Amino acid sequence: MATLTPIGRYFDVKDGRVYGHVRKGTGPALVFLHYWGGSHRTWRAVVDHLDPTQPFVSYDHRGWG
DSSP: OOOOOEEEEEETTTTEEEEEEEESSOOOOOEOOOOOOOOOOGHHHHHTTTTTTEEHHHHHOOOOO
């Protein structure tokens, strides 16, 4: 089932957690990795133009965001 609004959540990773946004949908998910000094918000303008059923994950690398 697709969710139109991205869901902010924490992901458990080895030795800690990272924060990001997830949107469920149909098909393979896109994974957005930000540049040095960025955050999951870096991809907001791109995500806003995706088809609403396109799943994706954008997260903050450790130490950023």
